[in-house]
Amino acid sequence: MLTEPISLPVRGDADVDLDLHFILSDIVQLSGRVTRLAHRVTQGPEGPATWRTLAVLQQSGPMRLGELAAMSQVAQPTMTKIVAGLVEREWVKRIADADDARAWQIGLSAKGILKLTEWRANLATALMPLFEDLTEDDRRTVRTAIDILRPRIDLGTTAIPVAGKD
C-alpha cells in the first residue's frame, strides 16, 4: 500500500460514533455492501429490483402499479418495465380494476410466492456461514436494530421529498 488510509474525522470515539450523521452514513454504506453481496451470492438474471418488488407485494398485498412504484421507490415507468417482466414470468398477475379501467391491481401469483421464498432460502443459506457464530445477544441486538430502522425507512418511502421533484 502506498499511503495511509484516508479518514477525515476521528472515528472510534464513542461520541463521534453515536453521532446520527455517522450512524446514517454507516448504515447506507453497509446496506450498499449487503445488497451487492446478496445479489452476488444468488444467481439468476433477476436483479434486486425484482425481489424488492415481490417483497413489497408480499408484505402489503395486491395494489396498483403506481402504488407499487411508490412503495418500491422507483418511478412509474420503471415499475411498468419491472411488472412487464414479472407478468411474462408469471410471477405476478394483473387483475383489472373494477372501479377504474385505467388501472390494474398487481398481485403475487403462487409461482411468485414460491420463487421469492426460494430466493430468500438460497440467500440465507449462502450468507449463513458468515453469521453462524453470532451469539444470542448479537442476534437480539441485530433484530432490535432492524425493528428500530424498518418503520422509519418505510416512512421515508412516502414522507421524504425525492430529489429532482418539485
Added chain:
Amino acid sequence: MLTEPISLPVRGDADVDLDLHFILSDIVQLSGRVTRLAHRVTQGPEGPATWRTLAVLQQSGPMRLGELAAMSQVAQPTMTKIVAGLVEREWVKRIADADDARAWQIGLSAKGILKLTEWRANLATALMPLFEDLTEDDRRTVRTAIDILRPRIDLGTTAIPVAGKD
C-alpha cells in the same frame, strides 16, 4: 385492497424472529430499501456503484483496479468502466505501478474526497428527519448492530463463493 397480505411463516414470535434465516432475509430486504432510498434522496447522475467505490478507496487507501473490483464486489471489467468515469471526473487518479507495468494504483484525489464527503453530508441531512427521535439507547443499539455486521460483510467480500464462478 383486494386480499389479505400474504405471509407464510408466523412472524412476530420471538423464536422465529431470532432465527438466523429470518434475520438475514430481513437485513437484506431492509438494506435494499435503504440503498434505494439513499440513492433517491441524493441527486446527480452518480449511482451507488460510484459511491461504493470511493468509500472503499477512502477506507483502504490506493490499490490496484483488480483489488478494487474485488472489494467493491464487482467483476473487473465493471470496475474498469467505473474507474474510467471517475478518472474523467478527476475524482481518482491513476498512479503507474512501479513494480508492474500492467497495473495501476487507483487513489482518491482531493476532489474525490470532497465529493464523497459532500454526498455523505447531503445524505445524512436528507435522512436525518426520519431518525431524529431515536433515543440514545436506540442509537447505541443500531451502532452496535453495525459493528457486529460490518466485519462479517467485509468477510463475505473475500470469503464467499460468488455464484456462477467455478
Added chain:
DNA sequence: TGCGTATATATAGCCTGGCTATATATACTG
C-alpha cells in the same frame, strides 16, 4: 350531454452499472 382537465399506465429514448468472452500487454519461469 359533452367539453376540459386530471389521472393511470404505456412508450420512447437515454444513461449507469452489471455480466461474460476475449484481446492485449506485461510478467514470470524453465
Added chain:
DNA sequence: CAGTATATATAGCCAGGCTATATATACGCA
C-alpha cells in the same frame, strides 16, 4: 527466450434507473 500466467481493456449484451410524452379513462361542471 518460449510458453504460460496475470493485469487491465474492449466488445457486446442485459437489467433497471430516469425524463418527457402519449394514450386512455375518469371526473367536474356548464
